[in-house]
Amino acid sequence: MREILENSLDACEVHRVPPDIYIRLTEVEAASENGASIYTMRVEDNGSGLPSEQIPHSFCQVFYGSKYTLKQARGTFGLGGTITILYGQITTHKPVTITSSTGGDIHEYEMMIDIEHNRPIILRHNVLDNKKGWRGTVLELQLEGDYSRIKSRLLDYLKQTAMVNPYADITFVDPGGRLFRFERGTEMMPPLPQPVDPHPHGIDVENFRRLVTITNSKNMKNFMMDHFQGVGVKTAANFLEAAGINPRAKPRTLKPEDIVKLVRTAKEYPNFKRPDPTCLSPIGEELLENGIRKELGLTEDDFLKVVTRKPSTYLGFPFIVEVAIATGSSIRRQFKGGTTIIRFANRIPLLFDESSGVIWKVVNRNIHWDTYKVTSDTPMIVVVHVCSTKIPYKTVGKEYMADQPEVEREITNAIRTAARSLRLYISRGVRLARERHRLDIFAKFLPKIAEFAAKLSDREELPDIAPLLAAVSQTIPEVEKKLKEVPDIGGQSS
Amino acid sequence: MADKVLKEAERQREANEASLSQLGSLIYEQIQNREFPWIMMQSRSADNILFDQDLRQFILGDRTTRRHSRNVRNIRPFTQFLWTAWFARELIRLRKTSTLREVYYSARGQRDIEFKGQDESDYTITDLEVALNRPREAFNIYPKDRGAIFGDLTIEYTFPPAYEGQTKNLTDNPDGAPIGRSLASSKFLETPADKVIVIEKDAMFSRFVEENVHEKFNALLVQTEGIPSRSARMVIRRLNQDLGLPVYIFTDGDPWGLHIAMVIISGSAVAAHLRGLTTPDAKWIGVWGSDVQKYKLPTENLTEQDLKRLKEIKADPRYDDELWQREIDIFLKMGKKAELEAFSAHGLTYIVDEYLPAKLESL
Numbered sequence: 001m002r003e004i005l006e007n008s009l010d011a012c013e014v015h016r017v018p019p020d021i022y023i024r025l026t027e028v029e030a031a032s033e034n035g036a037s038i039y040t041m042r043v044e045d046n047g048s049g050l051p052s053e054q055i056p057h058s059f060c061q062v063f064y065g066s067k068y069t070l071k072q073a074r075g076t077f078g079l080g081g082t083i084t085i086l087y088g089q090i091t092t093h094k095p096v097t098i099t100s101s102t103g104g105d106i107h108e109y110e111m112m113i114d115i116e117h118n119r120p121i122i123l124r125h126n127v128l129d130n131k132k133g134w135r136g137t138v139l140e141l142q143l144e145g146d147y148s149r150i151k152s153r154l155l156d157y158l159k160q161t162a163m164v165n166p167y168a169d170i171t172f173v174d175p176g177g178r179l180f181r182f183e184r185g186t187e188m189m190p191p192l193p194q195p196v197d198p199h200p201h202g203i204d205v206e207n208f209r210r211l212v213t214i215t216n217s218k219n220m221k222n223f224m225m226d227h228f229q230g231v232g233v234k235t236a237a238n239f240l241e242a243a244g245i246n247p248r249a250k251p252r253t254l255k256p257e258d259i260v261k262l263v264r265t266a267k268e269y270p271n272f273k274r275p276d277p278t279c280l281s282p283i284g285e286e287l288l289e290n291g292i293r294k295e296l297g298l299t300e301d302d303f304l305k306v307v308t309r310k311p312s313t314y315l316g317f318p319f320i321v322e323v324a325i326a327t328g329s330s331i332r333r334q335f336k337g338g339t340t341i342i343r344f345a346n347r348i349p350l351l352f353d354e355s356s357g358v359i360w361k362v363v364n365r366n367i368h369w370d371t372y373k374v375t376s377d378t379p380m381i382v383v384v385h386v387c388s389t390k391i392p393y394k395t396v397g398k399e400y401m402a403d404q405p406e407v408e409r410e411i412t413n414a415i416r417t418a419a420r421s422l423r424l425y426i427s428r429g430v431r432l433a434r435e436r437h438r439l440d441i442f443a444k445f446l447p448k449i450a451e452f453a454a455k456l457s458d459r460e461e462l463p464d465i466a467p468l469l470a471a472v473s474q475t476i477p478e479v480e481k482k483l484k485e486v487p488d489i490g491g492q493s494s
Numbered sequence: 495m496a497d498k499v500l501k502e503a504e505r506q507r508e509a510n511e512a513s514l515s516q517l518g519s520l521i522y523e524q525i526q527n528r529e530f531p532w533i534m535m536q537s538r539s540a541d542n543i544l545f546d547q548d549l550r551q552f553i554l555g556d557r558t559t560r561r562h563s564r565n566v567r568n569i570r571p572f573t574q575f576l577w578t579a580w581f582a583r584e585l586i587r588l589r590k591t592s593t594l595r596e597v598y599y600s601a602r603g604q605r606d607i608e609f610k611g612q613d614e615s616d617y618t619i620t621d622l623e624v625a626l627n628r629p630r631e632a633f634n635i636y637p638k639d640r641g642a643i644f645g646d647l648t649i650e651y652t653f654p655p656a657y658e659g660q661t662k663n664l665t666d667n668p669d670g671a672p673i674g675r676s677l678a679s680s681k682f683l684e685t686p687a688d689k690v691i692v693i694e695k696d697a698m699f700s701r702f703v704e705e706n707v708h709e710k711f712n713a714l715l716v717q718t719e720g721i722p723s724r725s726a727r728m729v730i731r732r733l734n735q736d737l738g739l740p741v742y743i744f745t746d747g748d749p750w751g752l753h754i755a756m757v758i759i760s761g762s763a764v765a766a767h768l769r770g771l772t773t774p775d776a777k778w779i780g781v782w783g784s785d786v787q788k789y790k791l792p793t794e795n796l797t798e799q800d801l802k803r804l805k806e807i808k809a810d811p812r813y814d815d816e817l818w819q820r821e822i823d824i825f826l827k828m829g830k831k832a833e834l835e836a837f838s839a840h841g842l843t844y845i846v847d848e849y850l851p852a853k854l855e856s857l
Contacts, residue, residue, distance in 0.1 A: 441566050444606055445573045449521065449531055449563060452576040456518020456583060463525035471528075 018187050019168040020046045025147060027175040036144045038092055039175060046136040049102040052127075055109050056120035059085055059098055059139070084143075086113055091144035095123050100137040106130045147175050153351055158182060159295050160342055160349035164283055164385060166291035185294040186287065193281040197229040200239070200266040201275070201316020202390065208259050212251045220254075221247040230273030239269055267316070275318040277311030280387050282320045283347065284308060292324055292383060302328025305421040307414045314406035319388035321407070323414035325380065325422050332379035339363060339378075343400075344385040350399055357400030358392075359384045362411045372423040373430070380422075384411055435473075442472045500659065503652035503679070507586055510632040514583040517626065521576065531572065532562035535625040536767060543766045545811040550759070550774040552766035552812075554624070561621065570606075571618065575625075577607045578618050582633035589655050591634040591675050594619065624767045631678065631724065641726035642670030642696070644703055645687055645714030647733075649680040668703055670717065678725035682737060685714065689854075690733045692716045692776070694745045694754050698834045698845075705846040711854065714739070721754055727771045730758055734773045741773055742854070747781030748796070748831035749803040752813075752822070760812045778817075779853050783824030786832045789849065792839050793830035800831060 022044040029038035050058055059082060085096045089112055099108045110124035147154075151174070162170055162182035167189045170182040198207065217223035224236040231239070240247045243265035245258060254262075266272075283291070285306040298304055306324040313319065343350040343359050354360050363382055374380060386407065394402040401407065446465040454462050521531040536542070536554040546553045563572040581600060585592055592600065598615040602608045609615040619630050630636070647664045651657035653676050661683065664671050671677055691713045693699045699717030702708070708715055714733060718726050734741050743758055745751030755778035761771050786793060796804070807813050808822045825831065837845035 438566050441569060445563070445569045448573050448606065449569075449576055450525055452573075452580045453518050453521040453525065453531070456576070456580050457515050457522050458518075459522060463522050465525060467528045468525065468530060 017046055018184060018189060019165070019170075020044075021168060022171045022173075024173040025175050027147075028142060035149070036146050037175075038142055038144055039147065040140060040142050041088075042138065042140045044136065044138045049100045049135050049137055051102055052100075052105070052107040055098055055100055055107060056111060056122055059096065059109075059111065059120070082113070085141055086115070088141040088143035089113055089115075092142040094142040096139065096141040098137065098139050101130050101134055103133060103135045104130060106134065155180065157349050157351060160344070160351075161347075163291040163295040163342070163383070164288065164344050164347045164349075166287050166294060182295070185290045188287060190281050190284050190287060194278045196276045196279040197227055199275040199313075199316040199318075200224075200228045200231065200269065200272050201313075203228070203263060203266060203316075205260055205263050208263050209256075212254055212259065215251050217251055219248045220245055220251060223251045229276050235271060235273075238271065239265070242269060272316075275313045275316055277318040277320065279389055280311060280318055280320050282308050282322055282387055283385060285322075288322060288324055288383070288385070292326060292381075296326060296330065296334065296381065298326060298328065298330050302326060302330045303422060303425040305418040307417045309410055309414050312406055312410050314392065314404045317388050317390040317392075319386060319391075319407060319410070321410040321414045322383075322385040322387075323411065323418050324383040325415070325418040326383070327378060327380045327422065327425070331381055335379055335381065337377035337379050339369075339374075339380045339382060342381060342383045344383070345391040345393075345398075345401065346387050347385070350401075352399040354400070356394065358403040358408050359401065359411060361403060362408060362415060366408070366412045367415055367419065369419075372419040373426040374419070374422065378426070382415065384415075386411070439469070439473045442469060500652060503681075506632070510628060511583060511586045513626045513628060514579050514586070514633070517579050518576075518583075530562060530564040531576075532560050532564070533575075533625055534558050534560055535621065538620070538624065538764075538767065540763075543763050547811075549769075549772075550812075551761040551769075551772045552763045554766050561625075574601065574607055574609065574614075574618050575621055577601065577604060578615070578622055582622065582635060585634040589634075589653070591636055591653075594630075594635065594637050597635060620764075620767075627767070629724065629768050629770070631675070631728070634675075636675045636678075636725065637723055639672050639674040639725070640720075640723040641673040641716065641718045642699065643673055643677070643714065643716045643729065644668070644670035644699070645685070645708045647685040647687065647714055648683040649677065650683055651676055651680050653679045664714075665708070670699065670703070670715070673716075673723070673726045673729055675725065678728055682732060685737060685739075687712050687714045687739060689713045690716060690730065690739045690741045692718060692722075692730060692741060692743045692758060693834070694718050694720060694743075694751060695834060698744070701842070702846065705843055707846055707850070710846075711850070718754065718758075722758055724765070724768075724771055727758060727761070727773070730776065731770060731773045734775060741776035742857075743776055743778045744780050744834060745778070746831070746833045747783065747786055747791075747825070747836075748833075749800050749807055749825075751781065752778070752807055752818070753803075756807075756812050777857065779857065780849070781832055781834060781836070783821045783828060785849075786828065786830060786836075787824075789837070789840070791832040791836040793828070793832050793836070796825065796829050796831055801826070801829075 024042045026040045027037050028040050095110045095112045097110050106128040108126040112121045114121050166185040169184040172180040211227050215223055217226045221236045224231050243262050285308050289306045304326045309321045311318050311320050341363055392402045392404045450462045450465050524531045537557040537559040542555040542557040543552050544555050563569040594616055598609055598612040623630055650661045696717050702715050733739050743755045745754045759776045
């Protein structure tokens with residue numbers, strides 16, 4: 001379901017429509033002995049839709065589509081969705097129904113995957129009139145699972161997805177018929193990432209080989225200039241010389257060992273330009289703030305600081321780190337005291353193995369929270385988003401990131417920047433708390449002093465303590481006002 | 495006679511109560527004047543405690559201190575102070591007394607007033623004494639009873655109400671009459687005795703009673719059970735001042751015994767704000783350092799602590815007197831000390847038969 005939802009979000013973004021996504025899980029067969037039930041899953045989006053001829057391959061062929069250029073994407077389009085369909089088919093033996101339109105006719109396919117030959121089997125194809133000019137895709141399939149077991153994680157996932165996609169409207173109806181609505185907080189969408197050629201530092205042998213097989217370049221010098229970013233005439237010549245490859249050699253004549261040599265040299269070669277970050281799409285401070293505010297239900301009194309760092313690179317891959325820190329009474333209500341980390345990679349929530357990843361390491365080891373007046377009881381949310389053409393995942397599970405020194409440094413710096421504002425907020429808060437505490441104390445004791453003074457002097461009427469209490473509370477409104485201005489100090493904006 | 499006594503006690507009570515109401519009025523008016531309530535009192539810090547040569551006791555100097563309610567730290571103690579004043583007034587009005595410990599527990603019943611410990615409530619009561627310039631006994635607040643008196647003295651109770659006007663002779667109880675609040679506030683009517691002998695230990699006090707010291711020497715006997723309570727000091731003073739009886743003090747022959755005698759004579763630094771607790775004319779008559787040598791008493795060595803304390807005492811203005819200085823020097827030189835019981839080495843009654851007559855004779 002994750003993969004399908006991510007595909008839908010991608011489809012809407014390409015189409016530049018604020019996504020409306022509707023997801024419904026219905027139980028078709030109650031739990032068997034192993035606790036798993038069969039569910040029908042329906043996902044509707046208002047995205048670009050797919051042309052009729054692309055539908056079968058897009059959804060029912062593994063590794064469909066070829067990517068020779070790079071840009072930031074949630075999943076790898078075509079793979080995740082297909083895997084979900086494959087999973088549904090393996091567990092239930094039921095076909096998948098895809099209905100899609102790019103604005104013209106509506107095409108409805110009922111298909112299965114021919115696993116042996118990796119191709120779609122079309123069972124039914126209807127063409128329907130599209131009088132209302134509907135655009136989007138509806139996918140419906142059956143799969144096996146245990147909703148009660150994954151419920152809380154699924155809802156976390158949706159909530160966090162809504163947090164980093166504040167322009168999306170997500171509705172989820174669970175098997176019990178309960179509706180969860182994640183309303184959009186803004187119509188504004190982040191700019192689309194631009195596809196760029198790979199940077200030579202980041203190319204691997206397999207992708208290099210694929211480029212060689214499809215290239216039209218006549219010689220290696222042109223090949224380098226045509227397929228890699230930031231490589232001009234001079235750089236191409238110098239690099240090929242360093243790799244010991246004849247610039248006039250035809251790419252197709254390269255031997256496997258030549259390719260390995262080229263890739264190795266490319267990794268080390270110091271004179272390439274820095275990777276181009278235009279292929280990245282950070283959420284941006286404004287959108288991220290909107291998403292976090294709405295999903296965490298922050299009020300004016302809570303603190304939130306979002307920091308988007310400038311692009312940086314590791315091993316030839318550009319990346320951007322975004323960080324948000326939130327604290328306040330709303331956070332305490334929901335999360336109690338202590339720090340909660342929420343992690344995203346390319347706008348996908350990371351839900352598992354938190355303590356193995358680099359973000360956990362930064363938050364718990366690199367940052368000395370005392371410096372920022374944060375105690376173990378301070379209720380705090382730390383949101384970290386890393387976007388990159390290649391997220392440095394540690395494992396194939398894609399649940400946590402390895403500690404690449406450059407990435408680690410950027411995350412650390414981003415958190416420090418946000419934490420500096422936090423420190424100001426906390427010290428003002430401490431002052432306000434102190435003022436309130438002061439008032440509480442006076443409000444507690446002054447009436448008693450009045451009472452005993454009256455009793456001692458045999459007077460019926462109590463002396464008026466209101467002017468004294470007013471004098472004590474004088475400073476409070478001033479501190480409160482200061483508290484609402486989120487301090488901005490030394491923050492970096494992209 | 496009885497009427498006059500009661501009238502005087504009643505007048506005192508009213509004066510004490512009035513001082514508390516006036517405190518209430520003062521604070522009431524401060525609040526009405528939009529002022530955070532405060533009171534001024536003499537400072538009790540060490541540098542404001544001076545020895546007055548004329549009074550022969552410690553007094554408070556001119557420095558004053560303010561107890562106020564203007565900040566978070568002070569408002570709670572100030573409230574407690576005022577509560578204590580109110581509590582004292584209720585005691586007077588209801589003709590009840592309370593021990594220091596009872597004051598502490600009474601506050602426990604009051605939300606936000608409760609003291610963290612008895613130290614705190616005792617300190618607050620001392621504040622009240624200083625602020626109103628009256629001993630806590632004036633507010634019917636007493637420490638735990640300690641000490642006893644025995645001898646032919648007739649007293650008339652003024653308190654508690656049920657005993658008002660009753661008289662009693664203090665030879666009635668051979669264990670001695672405990673010096674409690676009733677005895678301390680009673681009127682001393684008459685005695686044939688011509689002296690008061692104060693003993694720091696109840697064992698020796700019992701020996702004196704057993705040996706009829708009160709008859710043989712025509713004396714009233716007081717035992718203090720160590721450092722005398724304020725009530726005991728007040729009783730000794732009254733025997734001396736009101737009845738004109740000379741007071742003789744027997745203590746152990748060690749720095750602590752010297753201190754006990756001096757508290758009776760000149761009071762203590764912590765009571766520098768109070769008058770009427772000292773008996774400057776009382777005489778310390780033993781056990782002296784010279785007695786140890788003269789009577790060949792069995793001794794113990796002075797400990798480190800004893801030596802330190804002796805040196806402190808030697809420099810203390812209260813001991814600035816020929817007799818004290820001489821005896822302190824002898825103790826220091828001997829490096830020995832002797833308890834009252836040491837006389838038992840010469841026989842149980844030796845102290846009464848030989849030592850006491852000789853001592854009184856020599857004065």
